[in-house]
Amino acid sequence: MNQAINVEQLNSALTSLRTVRSSVSLVFETLSNGLRADHGEDGKDKFLMELQELLNIVSNNLRDLEQTVNGLPIPVPFNLGNTTYLSQETTQDRQALYTQLVNSYKWTDKIHEYSSYAHTLLSQNSLKRSYINSGSTKRRGKLQSNHNVAPLQVDNVINNIDRSYNDMKITISRPFASNAVVSINLSHVLKAVVAFKGLLMEWVMVKGYGETLDLWTESRHHVFKKVTENAHAAMLHFYSPTLPELAVRSFMTWLHSYVNLFSDPCKRCGCHLHHTSLLPPAWRDFRTLEPFHDECKQ
Amino acid sequence: MGTTKTVHILHNSEQPASVFSILESGTKNIHVIADGLFDLLMMKLSQHYTSKKQTKIESKGPRFELGDFCVKLGSVTMNQNFKGILIEVEYRPCVMANAVWGLLREFLQGLLGPTVPVQPPQHLMSRMNEIYTPIDTIYQYLEHFSAYRKVTGMRNN
Amino acid sequence: MSAANLAPITATDSLSQALKANIIPNQEYLLQGSVLDSAVEVLLHRLRGLCDNVDAGTETFDDQEVCFSLRDPNQQAAPLMLRVRKALDARDMPFQLRYIGQPDLGDKSRPTVVRSSLDIACSGMLIEFLNELGCRIEFEYSVKGYMFRKGRMKITVSKVFKISQSSMSPEPISQSYLVELSVLAPQGQDAIGEDMRAFADQLRPLVQLDKIDYKRLGHMSVT
Numbered sequence: 132m133n134q135a136i137n138v139e140q141l142n143s144a145l146t147s148l149r150t151v152r153s154s155v156s157l158v159f160e161t162l163s164n165g166l167r168a169d170h171g172e173d174g175k176d177k178f179l180m181e182l183q184e185l186l187n188i189v190s191n192n193l194r195d196l197e198q199t200v201n202g203l204p205i206p207v208p209f210n211l212g213n214t215t216y217l218s219q220e221t222t223q224d225r226q227a228l229y230t231q232l233v234n235s236y237k238w239t240d241k242i243h244e245y246s247s248y249a250h251t252l253l254s255q256n257s258l259k260r261s262y263i264n265s266g267s268t269k270r271r272g273k274l275q276s277n278h279n280v281a282p283l284q285v286d287n288v289i290n291n292i293d294r295s296y297n298d299m300k301i302t303i304s305r306p307f308a309s310n311a312v313v314s315i316n317l318s319h320v321l322k323a324v325v326a327f328k329g330l331l332m333e334w335v336m337v338k339g340y341g342e343t344l345d346l347w348t349e350s351r352h353h354v355f356k357k358v359t360e361n362a363h364a365a366m367l368h369f370y371s372p373t374l375p376e377l378a379v380r381s382f383m384t385w386l387h388s389y390v391n392l393f394s395d396p397c398k399r400c401g402c403h404l405h406h407t408s409l410l411p412p413a414w415r416d417f418r419t420l421e422p423f424h425d426e427c428k429q
Numbered sequence: 430m431g432t433t434k435t436v437h438i439l440h441n442s443e444q445p446a447s448v449f450s451i452l453e454s455g456t457k458n459i460h461v462i463a464d465g466l467f468d469l470l471m472m473k474l475s476q477h478y479t480s481k482k483q484t485k486i487e488s489k490g491p492r493f494e495l496g497d498f499c500v501k502l503g504s505v506t507m508n509q510n511f512k513g514i515l516i517e518v519e520y521r522p523c524v525m526a527n528a529v530w531g532l533l534r535e536f537l538q539g540l541l542g543p544t545v546p547v548q549p550p551q552h553l554m555s556r557m558n559e560i561y562t563p564i565d566t567i568y569q570y571l572e573h574f575s576a577y578r579k580v581t582g583m584r585n586n
Numbered sequence: 587m588s589a590a591n592l593a594p595i596t597a598t599d600s601l602s603q604a605l606k607a608n609i610i611p612n613q614e615y616l617l618q619g620s621v622l623d624s625a626v627e628v629l630l631h632r633l634r635g636l637c638d639n640v641d642a643g644t645e646t647f648d649d650q651e652v653c654f655s656l657r658d659p660n661q662q663a664a665p666l667m668l669r670v671r672k673a674l675d676a677r678d679m680p681f682q683l684r685y686i687g688q689p690d691l692g693d694k695s696r697p698t699v700v701r702s703s704l705d706i707a708c709s710g711m712l713i714e715f716l717n718e719l720g721c722r723i724e725f726e727y728s729v730k731g732y733m734f735r736k737g738r739m740k741i742t743v744s745k746v747f748k749i750s751q752s753s754m755s756p757e758p759i760s761q762s763y764l765v766e767l768s769v770l771a772p773q774g775q776d777a778i779g780e781d782m783r784a785f786a787d788q789l790r791p792l793v794q795l796d797k798i799d800y801k802r803l804g805h806m807s808v809t
Binding site: 434436440445448450452454459460461462463464465466467468469470473474476477487489564 | 596597598600601604610612656657658663666683685704705706707708709710711712714715718719720
Binding site: 319320339340341350352353354355391392393394396402403404408409410411 | 495496497498521522523524525527528529531532535536539560
């Protein structure tokens with residue numbers, strides 16, 4: 132409570148300080164402008180009067196300031212830790228703090244901005260698959276264990292999958308706190324990125340070998356847009372909250388079957404290219420992993 | 430300098446900011462990919478060489494995009510004389526010639542008729558399992574341009 | 587099916603247009619100086635305060651440069667010098683191929699050395715290419731230091747090393763750092779020279795940047 136009042140007083144003190152500053156600068160501005168045309172005939176006197184008035188305002192403002200400052204409680208010295216000695220440090224090399232300070236400032240600023248965006252977005256969309264709004268408490272209690280898995284365990288599962296393929300390289304990174312983002316290089320055919328929440332896959336994006344990988348931008352090639360679409364379907368198909376490890380492994384096996392995306396023809400029509408879409412067989416059967424065109428799969 | 434060496438300088442409108450240069454020296458081909466100012470440097474260097482009559486050969490025409498394919502129909506002219514038509518088909522999602530060759534052949538036969546025999550280009554034969562880069566396109570154009578240069582009159586391709 | 591039926595602008599057209607419009611940066615404005623190793627920290631600190639690219643710490647570089655010469659077969663013109671630079675700390679970057687013409691010092695009134703220069707980014711088999719063209723290696727060295735930018739100006743503070751045989755650590759050529767202030771600009775933009783002079787004056791107490799005449803330096807060492 133006491134704290135709140137302090138802040139208010141401090142604010143008003145700062146405001147009056149600003150008023151003093153601006154009125155002083157007004158004085159200097161008028162002085163530097165000198166006599167103006169609108170001062171008319173006996174310009175000198177008028178100018179002096181104007182100056183007098185401005186100076187009065189300054190002294191009034193100053194009085195206000197003094198009053199508010201006197202009203203302020205004498206601050207208990209803030210505990211700034213080691214930073215208090217910052218001003219006494221003169222060696223330039225030893226205070227390489229500037230860049231770090233700027234960086235941390237930028238970070239907190241960004242976090243603030245993003246979290247407010249995220250908050251509005253998340254409160255608008257009721258996400259079905261995400262933990263954040265998983266309505267009934269019963270289901271939540273069960274799911275939580277798979278959403279909230281120790282990073283080490285996730286690493287183990289993924290690294291195991293990585294070891295079982297020679298031509299598929301899987302790397303894990305964690306740009307967003309503890310949740311893994313996994314990038315997959317499948318031979319020279321494609322790249323994919325999968326975002327995990329615990330051990331559950333949340334998002335997939337597939338791109339070409341030469342493209343740069345990120346979570347949100349689509350590939351510029353039609354075929355990989357199609358594969359991304361199908362990968363989303365597969366992700367949902369394999370989704371199994373009770374056996375998350377099996378789901379990940381099945382998905383990766385399925386994704387690995389794209390290694391012959393360009394070289395194998397469609398199992399049904401026997402052609403590489405479908406005659407209307409001009410795409411190679413971009414669908415893989417969930418069980419047999421055989422290649423089909425989207426149009427041929429029924 | 431003993432053997433004669435030929436320097437080719439090529440531009441491709443797909444990579445407008447790059448200059449490709451291939452130096453033929455005996456059986457070896459040495460290539461350099463550079464930015465646009467390379468042309469200026471070569472002008473400067475050319476004072477140091479006795480150059481044969483320089484011929485300029487270009488392939489120019491419409492460019493089509495069809496799905497992930499890019500098809501270019503170029504009419505080839507050498508010093509303003511019409512020499513023939515070059516068709517370039519590029520399938521851009523894939524970077525390995527080996528993996529994509531069957532698919533490309535299917536497309537080409539759909540375009541040119543099923544009776545046309547389609548062979549991988551000479552330059553790619555040894556590089557079927559390598560990653561394809563823009564300089565590979567340039568080598569193929571150079572192959573065809575050199576063939577045009579040798580043949581007088583028209584040539585079907 | 588969509589087609590771009592606009593006639594494409596050929597590369598030669600666009601080059602001659604660029605030449606006509608005089609937008610090709612082919613002149614280098616240059617000032618040089620040197621500081622002793624012991625004084626370099628202070629200079630770096632001053633530059634950190636003055637320059638633009640210091641938000642994320644100072645930019646360093648570690649390059650190896652090979653200098654080629656191409657002699658005129660008729661022995662008429664002076665040999666052409668070509669320099670190839672390769673970043674040792676960023677191996678996947680392209681080579682920098684550079685042609686530098688004879689420096690023109692001008693009279694006292696001209697603030698900087700001006701020399702013609704072509705800066706070309708290259709990848710591929712550049713060294714072999716130059717060898718086959720008949721260029722001979724004159725000398726090579728490595729250079730390591732800091733790079734600053736202020737507007738269009740580039741400031742490098744660097745140390746020159748002999749190329750080491752085997753795995754020995756490279757041996758510095760002198761006990762001082764080379765400081766260079768340069769701008770690449772199209773022909774005729776002489777106003778930039780004044781800006782450079784003004785900037786050099788900012789550094790005056792720490793390093794004296796000047797027009798260096800190499801011919802006179804060579805002459806001095808003989809006498």
